[in-house]
């Protein structure tokens with residue numbers, strides 16, 4: 001009764017006030033064990049600082065996607081970047097104790113690095129890298145595939161800063177029989193079982209050795225946000241983003257194709273040969289997804305926009321093609337019966353998406369759709385309809401379409 005020690009500490013109260021951005025008026029009356037309601041607020045804006053128009057597909061685990069018009073920036077800002085988690089985001093990370101251990105049967109030695117080692121003993125590089133979830137576009141497959149029903153917004157292209165994975169591998173020493181590099185992160189399995197690994201994928205050794213494959217500690221010039229892998233993540237642009245492990249503390253150099261959770265079975269694999277929709281595909285006929293297919297987005301105007309008849313309407317967006325470059329970009333205002341070539345910029349660096357822009361004239365009042373189609377450097381174009389059905393609903397790179405009304 002009235003035991004003073006049960007009241008909240010001044011420092012905790014100050015922290016709460018800072019979090020909500022205003023004073024808690026009767027804060028001195030708060031019991032130390034009482035958790036104020038705002039602490040339970042569960043929206044992506046409060047928790048992750050995401051833009052209010054981002055769509056939450058799941059909150060256990062958190063999966064959040066962007067809308068096309070939110071992705072208009074050349075470099076994706078944190079508040080518009082999709083979140084894809086398979087487990088629970090780690091809590092209470094102590095960066096001073098964080099180490100990255102590199103080991104494995106194809107490692108010549110085992111070494112551990114602190115964050116400070118990574119930042120001071122190796123050269124840092126910054127690349128803008130496209131990360132697209134293998135399941136982006138899944139919602140359009142029929143028969144439907146289980147999993148997050150991503151529409152078009154599970155893609156980002158931020159600036160990542162870190163050390164080259166290759167430099168670390170060379171420091172440890174790689175045996176001639178190395179095939180794959182697998183990652184382990186510190187997220188928690190949904191079951192709560194701390195012995196269960198959430199996801200442990202990786203990249204083939206050739207991808208690991210590419211200049212742009214980073215062990216990153218910064219995103220867009222700041223510490224990586226917690227939801228995106230703070231304090232350390234692998235970034236392998238152009239591959240399905242599941243290869244880019246978040247919260248990593250261990251890499252393993254394997255003499256076989258890495259066989260961690262979500263590397264095997266049907267996870268992040270598609271039938272090696274096309275199959276009819278609904279077919280059951282045996283595991284040995286499923287192939288690991290590597291380079292993502294050519295794709296593009298219309299990020300301006302926003303779908304549903306009103307434009308003036310006869311005006312030249314600026315249309316723009318981004319295009320990317322996995323490990324390849326995008327060669328050409330076209331738009332159509334007549335449901336794909338004619339296409340007009342538009343301007344396509346060079347990527348800032350290899351594996352960054354490319355800006356495209358053009359002008360269209362809508363001849364009469366009425367409803368139109370603007371369709372966008374990218375073609376990669378090997379001449380492969382995006383399909384106008386949903387491509388190759390596969391059991392898990394990966395790699396839907398159909399043309400993005402927006403609606404506009406001329407008034």
Ligand SMILES: Nc1nc2c(c(=O)[nH]1)N[C@H]1C(S)=C(S)[C@@H](COP(=O)(O)O)O[C@H]1N2
Nearest residue numbers: 082083084085086133185228241242245246
């Ligand atoms: N440790 C860990 N790394 C992970 C995941 C995860 O659940 N745990 N999800 C992967 C998947 S499937 C994707 S698409 C990307 C998403 O990265 P983002 O949330 O930063 O956009 O992270 C990948 N790395």
Ligand SMILES: [Mo]
Nearest residue numbers: 084133134242
């Ligand atoms: Mo993903």
